[in-house]
Amino acid sequence: MDYRTAGVDVVAGRAFVERIRSSVEATRRPEVVGGLGGFGGLCRLPSGLREPLLVSGTDGVGTKLELAQAHGRHHAVGIDLVAMCVNDVITSGAEPLFFLDYIATGKLSPEAMAEVVEGIADGCRQSGCALLGGETAEMPGFYGPGRYDLAGFCVAVVEASALIDGRSIAAGDRIIGVASSGVHSNGFSLVRRILEARGVGTATPLPGGDAPLIDTLLTPTRLYGALVRSLLQAAVPIRGMAHITGGGLPENLPRCLPDGVQALLNPASWERPPVFRWLQEAGDVPEPDLWNTFNLGVGFCLVVPADALTLALATCREAGYEAWPLGEVVTRQPGDPVLVGLPS
Template identity: 85%
Template sequence: MDYRTAGVDVAAGRAFVDRIRSSVEATHRPEVLGGLGGFGGLCRLPSGLSQPLLVAGTDGVGTKLELAQAHGRHHDVGIDLVAMCVNDVITSGAEPLFFLDYIATGRLSPEAMAAVVEGIAEGCRQSGCALLGGETAEMPGFYGPGRYDLAGFCVAVVEEAALIDGSRIQAGDAILAVASSGVHSNGFSLVRRILEASGATASTPLPGSDRGLLDALLTPTRLYGDLVKALLKAPVPVRGMAHITGGGLPENLPRCLPSGVEARVDPSSWERPPVFRWLQAAGEVPESDLWNTFNLGVGYCLVVPPEAEEAALACCAAAGHAAWRLGEVLAGGAEDSSGISGLPL
C-alpha cells in the first residue's frame, strides 16, 4: 500500500499549488512579504497608523456548496467565501489586509479546486486584500469523491480613532439599505428543500426575470468593501453598518445599534426581488420565516445622521450599488425589545 492507493495524491497536490500560484500572488498588497509555500504568511501593517486595531472574521459558504457542486459553480463559491468574511469585518470601518482559506475534500479535483481558488482570488482582488495563504486537505472516506467544504479567515485593520462601532448612533439617524445580489450564502438548507419539493431543474426559468432560477440562486454574494472605502473617503459620517446574513434584517441590523435605541424599518421601501417571491410561493414559506432566513434584497445597511443621507446615497450610486432609505433610528430599545420594529414578524 501507499498514500496514493489510500486516496491521497501528493503529486497532484503539488501540481495544484503550482497552478494557483499566479492567481494568489496577483492579489498581494505591498505589505506582503514572501510568496506562496511557506509555513506561515507574512504581512506588515500599513504605514501611517498610530493606533492600529486588527479586526478578524471567519465564515464559510454553508449548504450553498451542495447546490454549487452539483452544477459545477466552483468559481462563484470562491467569491462567496471571501464576501462572507470581508463583508463582516468592514462593518467596523476596517480595511481588509489579508485572507486565508481552508479547503477540505474527499479527493483532489485539480480543475474544481483551481476554480475555487481563482474565485477566492477574484474576491480578494475586489476587496483589496491579499490572499496570503491557505490549506487544502484531502480526506478520503470522510468526504465523498468530488465533495469539498470551505472555510475563510480575514484580517483587517482600522485606526482606533476611526473605529465604527455604533456607539455614536442616536435617535433620528437614517438607516439606508444597500441591495444584495440575491440570496447570497444564507438559507440554502431551506432553498434546497424548496427546489426538491418544487421539481425545479437547471432549465427552470425565474418568473419576473430574464434569468434562470438556478443562475439567480447561485449568484455570488455581493462584496461591499469598495463601497465602504468610498464612503469613508468621501467622507460620509457613517455611524454604524450591518452585514445582512443569516437571520436576515431582524437578527443583523440590531447588532450595530447601541442600547437605548431601536431600528424602525419600512418594508414597503423596496420591491422584493423575483427570486425571493419564487421561494415564498414555491415553498409556501410563512412571511416571518422569510424575514428571519433571507436578506430579501437587502445585503448591507448603513446608519448615518439625517443630514448625510443624500451624500451617502449619492456615494452608493457612484460606486455602482443600488441603495435607498430603509428606515430610521428611534429612541427605545428596552431590554426585552428585539431592537427592530415595523416588520411583519
C-alpha cells in the same frame, strides 16, 4: 501500499499549487512579505497607523456548496467565501489586509479546486486584500468523491480613532439599505428543500425572466468593501454598519445599535427581488420566516446622521451600488423591541 492508493495524490496536489500560483500572486498587497509556499504567511501593518486595531472574521459558505457542486459552479462559491468574511469585518470601518482559505475534499480534483481558488482570488482582488495563504486537505473516506468544504479567515485593520462600532448612533439618524445580489449565502438548507420539492432542474427558468433559477440562486454574494472605502473617502460620517447575513434584518441590524434606540423600518421602501417571491410561493414559506431566513434584497445597512443622508446615497450610487432610505433610528423604551415595522 502507498499514499496514492490510500486516496491522496501528492503529485496532483503539487500541480494544483502551481496552477493557482498566478491567481494568488495577483492579490498581493505592498505589506505582504515573501511568497506562496511557506509554513506561514507574512504581512506588515500598513504604515502611518498610530493605534492600529486588528479585526478578524471567519465563515464558510454553508449548504450553498451542495447546490454549487451539483451544478459545477465552483468559481462563484470562492467569491462567496471571501464575501462572507470581508463583509463582516468592514462593518467596523476596517480595511481588509489578508485572507486565508481552507479547502477539505475527499479526492483532489485539480480543475474544480483551481476554480474555487481563482474565485477566492477574484473576491480578494475586489476587496483589496491579499490571499496570503491556505490549506487544501485530501480526506478520502471522510468526504465523498468530488465533494469539498470551504472555510475562510480574514484579517483587517483600522485606526482606533476611526473605529465604527455603533456607539454614536442616536435617535434621528437615518438607516440606508444597500441592495444584495440575491440570496447570497444564507438559507440554502431551506432553498434546497424547496428545489427538491418542486423538481427544479438546471434549465428551469425563474418565472418572469429568461435566466435559469439555478443561475440566480448561485449568483455570488455581493462584496461591499469597495463601497465602504468610497464612503470613507467621501468623508461620509458613518455611525454604524451591518452585514445582512444569516437571520436577515431582524438578527443583524440590531447588532450595530446601542442601548436606548430602536430601528423603525419601512418594508415598502424597496421591491423584493423576484427570486424571494418565488421561494415564498414555491415553499409556502410564512412571511416572518422569510424575514428571519433571507436578506430579501437588503445585503448591507448603513446608519448615518440625517444631514448626511443625501451625500451617503449619492456616494453609493457613484460607487455602483443601489441604495435607498430604509428607515430611521428612534428612542427605545425599556421592554420595546429593537426593530419595529417588520412582520412579527
